[in-house]
Structure formats: C-alpha cells, structure tokens
Amino acid sequence: MSDVIDRPMLETEKTAATRLKIIDCDIHPSIHSHSDLNEFLPKRWQQHLKEYGSHLRTPYIGTTPYPRSSPLIARRDAWPPTGGVPGSDLDFMRKQHLDPFDVEFGILQVLDLFIFSQQNLEFGAAIQRAINDWQLAFWSHRDPRLKASILVGQDGDDLGIAEIERCAKTGEYIQINVSPRANEPLGRRRYWPIYARAQELDLPLGIHVGGYGGHAPTGGGWPSYYCEEHQSNAHTVASQLTSLVLEGIPERFPKLKIVFIEGGFGWIPSAMWRMDQHFERFRSEVPHLERKPSEYVKEHFWFTTQPIDEPDEARHLRQLIEWVGIDRLLFSSDYPHWDYDDARYAFKTPLTEAERRKIFNSNARAVYKF
Amino acid sequence: MARHIVARTSDIPAGGNKVFGLEGRDVVVFHVNGEFFALLNRCPHEGAPLEKAACVARLTSPEPGIYQRDRVGEMLRCPWHGWEFDMRNGQSWFDPNRFKIRSYPVAVESGEELQKGPYVAETFPVHIEDNYIIVDV
Ligand code: FES
Numbered sequence: 001m002s003d004v005i006d007r008p009m010l011e012t013e014k015t016a017a018t019r020l021k022i023i024d025c026d027i028h029p030s031i032h033s034h035s036d037l038n039e040f041l042p043k044r045w046q047q048h049l050k051e052y053g054s055h056l057r058t059p060y061i062g063t064t065p066y067p068r069s070s071p072l073i074a075r076r077d078a079w080p081p082t083g084g085v086p087g088s089d090l091d092f093m094r095k096q097h098l099d100p101f102d103v104e105f106g107i108l109q110v111l112d113l114f115i116f117s118q119q120n121l122e123f124g125a126a127i128q129r130a131i132n133d134w135q136l137a138f139w140s141h142r143d144p145r146l147k148a149s150i151l152v153g154q155d156g157d158d159l160g161i162a163e164i165e166r167c168a169k170t171g172e173y174i175q176i177n178v179s180p181r182a183n184e185p186l187g188r189r190r191y192w193p194i195y196a197r198a199q200e201l202d203l204p205l206g207i208h209v210g211g212y213g214g215h216a217p218t219g220g221g222w223p224s225y226y227c228e229e230h231q232s233n234a235h236t237v238a239s240q241l242t243s244l245v246l247e248g249i250p251e252r253f254p255k256l257k258i259v260f261i262e263g264g265f266g267w268i269p270s271a272m273w274r275m276d277q278h279f280e281r282f283r284s285e286v287p288h289l290e291r292k293p294s295e296y297v298k299e300h301f302w303f304t305t306q307p308i309d310e311p312d313e314a315r316h317l318r319q320l321i322e323w324v325g326i327d328r329l330l331f332s333s334d335y336p337h338w339d340y341d342d343a344r345y346a347f348k349t350p351l352t353e354a355e356r357r358k359i360f361n362s363n364a365r366a367v368y369k370f
Numbered sequence: 371m372a373r374h375i376v377a378r379t380s381d382i383p384a385g386g387n388k389v390f391g392l393e394g395r396d397v398v399v400f401h402v403n404g405e406f407f408a409l410l411n412r413c414p415h416e417g418a419p420l421e422k423a424a425c426v427a428r429l430t431s432p433e434p435g436i437y438q439r440d441r442v443g444e445m446l447r448c449p450w451h452g453w454e455f456d457m458r459n460g461q462s463w464f465d466p467n468r469f470k471i472r473s474y475p476v477a478v479e480s481g482e483e484l485q486k487g488p489y490v491a492e493t494f495p496v497h498i499e500d501n502y503i504i505v506d507v
Pocket of ligand 1: 452
C-alpha cells in the first residue's frame with residue numbers, strides 16, 4: 001500500500017479502467033418500489049405483500065437486525081441523480097460502473113425482499129418467480145451484459161425445482177442461487193434434488209452471503225455490532241463449504257460447479273488444511289469421500305474476490321492467492337455497496353498479465369460458459 | 371506551487387464542498403464552520419471521490435461506555451469503505467502514519483487585497499467587496 005496518493009487520475013485511467021474487459025460476478029440491482037414487481041406477481045400475492053409485508057425468521061420487520069455501514073449498505077456516491085435507490089437506475093449503473101470499468105459481463109445478485117428468508121414458502125416462491133422475471137425484463141433484456149440467476153428458496157424444494165425448470169427453459173439464466181443461511185447445513189440430503197437438477201442443467205450453483213435464516217449469524221450467538229456481524233459472512237460460508245465437501249456433494253454430483261459469492265477468500269487455505277488433517281484421522285467416519293477434501297475444493301468450488309483481504313504486507317496477499325489457487329478466484333465488485341472493490345486498486349499486490357486475465361475474466365468465462 | 375483563486379467564499383455553503391480541476395488534478399474544497407480545507411479528491415485507499423464523503427465528528431471513547439464527540443464536521447468519512455480522515459491535514463484517523471490524503475494550503479483573501487497584490491486572477495472576475503478562496507497547488 002502506498003503512503004500518500006498524490007497522483008491525479010489520468011484521462012486514460014478514467015476511460016479504460018483496467019485495459020482488460022472484466023467479468024464482475026457480483027452486482028446488486030434494486031427494485032425502485034414493490035410496484036415494480038406487480039406485472040410479475042399475481043394479484044393475490046401483491047395484496048399479501050401490501051397487507052402483511054415480509055415475514056422473516058428474525059424479529060425485525062422490513063429491516064435488518066444491524067445498522068449497516070451506510071443507508072441501504074450503499075456507497076454514498078451510488079445514489080442515482082434521478083432519484084431512486086442505489087442500483088435501481090440502469091443508466092447510472094452504466095455510467096458509474098459498467099462502462100468505465102469495461103465490464104464485459106456482470107452477474108446480477110438480487111437481495112431485495114429477503115428472498116431466501118421468507119417464512120411463508122408459497123409467498124417466498126411467488127416473490128422468487130417475480131424477481132426472476134424482473135431480472136430479465138428490467139436488466140438483462142435492456143443490457144445484455146447483465147446476466148440473471150435463478151433464485152430459489154431451497155427449503156420448499158419442490159417449489160424450488162419447479163422454478164428452476166420454468167426459468168431454465170428460457171435459456172437466459174446463468175446460475176442457480178441458493179441461500180447460505182438455510183434451515184440446515186447445505187450438504188444435507190434434503191437439498192440434493194436441487195443439486196441434481198443444477199448438475200443436469202449444467203448451471204453453476206451460486207451461494208451469496210447474507211440474509212438471516214433464523215439461526216444466529218455466528219456459532220457463538222448474536223453479535224453486538226455490525227462490524228462484528230460482518231465477520232460472520234466468512235465463517236458462515238466456511239461452514240457451508242465444509243458441509244458440502246464432507247457430506248460428499250462433489251462426490252455425488254461430480255459435474256456440479258459451486259461458486260461462493262461475497263465471502264472473500266482469506267479463510268479458505270486454513271479451511272482446506274483442517275479438513276485434510278481431520279480427514280486423515282477420521283476417514284472411516286466419512287467413507288463416502290474418495291479423496292482429500294482440499295482436492296474437491298480445488299476442482300469443484302470457486303470464490304469471488306470481494307471483500308478482498310488487506311494484509312499489512314502485500315506479499316502476504318500474494319501468498320494467499322497462491323494457496324487458494326489462481327484458478328479458483330473470480331473478480332467481483334459488489335457494486336453499489338459500501339464495501340465495493342475497485343478493479344484497479346483492490347489487489348494491492350502485483351499480478352502478472354496472465355494472472356490478471358484469469359481472475360478478472362477467463363476463470364469466470366469458463367465457469368459460466370460465456 | 372501556484373496560487374489559484376478558485377471561488378468566492380459564498381460559493382461554497384457551510385457543510386458543503388466544490389471540486390476544482392487544478393493543474394491536472396481534482397481538488398475538493400470543503401467549507402466547515404467558517405473554515406476552508408482543500409484536499410485531493412481521491413481516497414488513498416481505493417480512490418473513492420471524497421466530494422461524496424460525509425463530514426462527521428470525531429468520536430472517541432476514553433473508557434468503555436463513555437463516548438465523546440468533538441471537532442464536529444471536521445472529519446471526512448470516505449463514501450466507500452468509511453475510512454476517516456482529518457480534514458485539516460488529510461491524515462487517516464485509524465492509521466495516521468501510513469495513510470494521508472494530499473492536502474493543499476488554503477487562504478481567504480478579500481477582493482481588495484487581491485486586486486492590490488500580486489495574485490490577480492486571470493479568469494475569475496474579482497470584485498473588491500467579495501472574499502475569495504485561494505488554493506496553493
Ligand atoms: S476508497 Fe476510501 S475507504 Fe476505501
């Protein structure tokens with residue numbers, strides 16, 4: 001990291017930010033208001049939304065349990081000048097993010113309406129359908145760079161499967177998203193039908209951090225502060241990676257690709273080392289595993305880079321990237337949220353041109369078959 | 371270093387800021403409690419535009435449970451990741467030895483002095499009755 005930045009931004013930097021077309025695996029679009037969804041939501045559920053709102057597994061209606069870093073967890077400069085909330089104005093998103101960063105493809109990750117945490121499973125499924133349709137109509141069809149995911153609530157798995165079928169027929173979605181905070185650890189048998197279908201359809205499974213599934217966000221209970229809770233994203237995904245690997249998901253669904261989104265990647269080496277160490281000792285407890293856990297991680301899982309870790313010494317980040325494996329990493333910005341990573345400055349360690357191409361483009365191209 | 375007359379003091383409302391392109395760089399001038407501060411318009415962390423920063427107070431806690439607020443409006447909170455900087459010298463609040471925003475000396479001078487002195491603006495019409503913000507870059 002440098003001490004004093006006293007370098008004016010060059011014109012060339014402003015226009016061709018990276019000189020490399022990037023694939024951004026985590027962009028958050030927002031609805032302007034619930035009425036955006038009316039055309040996709042049957043009258044019965046529109047009325048339900050109006051009368052009852054969301055019913056979540058946490059005792060906070062229409063909000064999150066922690067006061068996020070900034071309003072709507074957004075960058076302060078991401079509020080569109082035309083009004084509306086950050087992420088709701090395509091033109092502004094183009095101007096502020098897609099065009100200057102030369103985004104070749106951007107993968108949409110919708111968080112509105114706490115879609116995965118709805119207690120009423122039928123209502124949840126109706127909202128998922130509406131949001132899945134809205135992603136195409138409001139975003140992908142208006143800007144083909146923006147790619148939609150099929151959002152499914154895995155706890156009503158027949159509803160989820162029906163939604164996967166309905167969306168997959170269009171050929172327009174690039175992955176299937178499930179929640180990292182479901183009722184049970186993600187490796188459990190009840191979720192296998194979704195993984196089986198994802199494998200057959202050859203759609204990667206995306207798991208984006210966040211939401212509240214009813215369990216405390218940490219193994220130690222409910223934290224006091226947002227900055228304490230934000231740490232829990234990493235351990236939640238670490239426990240889900242462990243569950244998926246040790247329950248043998250890659251063994252049972254060898255063609256399934258799994259992408260963890262917004263969990264960062266600093267925790268991965270230690271998770272792999274521990275799993276391998278335990279595997280040596282407890283192999284007979286998990287006889288369905290044919291190989292070392294880390295081997296599954298290195299073949300079946302990918303991780304988006306944001307929020308990137310910032311060790312005091314750049315060489316430590318470099319080391320971390322090598323331990324995780326340069327082929328496992330997919331760049332993501334998290335636009336327009338406050339912990340956004342700028343493609344030009346986020347990696348505070350030198351990368352070769354070939355490495356940059358992998359992280360910023362070709363790894364994602366291979367996973368999502370762009 | 372060259373002196374630039376950038377605006378009339380009345381052009382930047384209290385609590386507001388304005389960006390000026392000076393010698394190829396964007397400099398943002400803040401107006402806080404009657405004083406003006408000029409800083410490079412880029413956060414040293416990942417480059418966020420500081421014109422969108424929040425002007426906040428300094429919050430300290432001498433012991434658990436006791437909170438003190440002072441220097442209201444003089445701390446900048448970056449619009450992205452929320453790093454805080456002291457507007458007076460650009461120093462980062464959490465790691466002052468490593469991070470600093472480039473800051474520039476600011477002066478306020480009356481139109482009368484400017485017209486007499488050596489720093490007559492070329493592009494800015496200077497009126498005697500106004501006060502002007504001058505930034506050294
Ligand atoms: S860019 Fe300012 S804190 Fe990150």
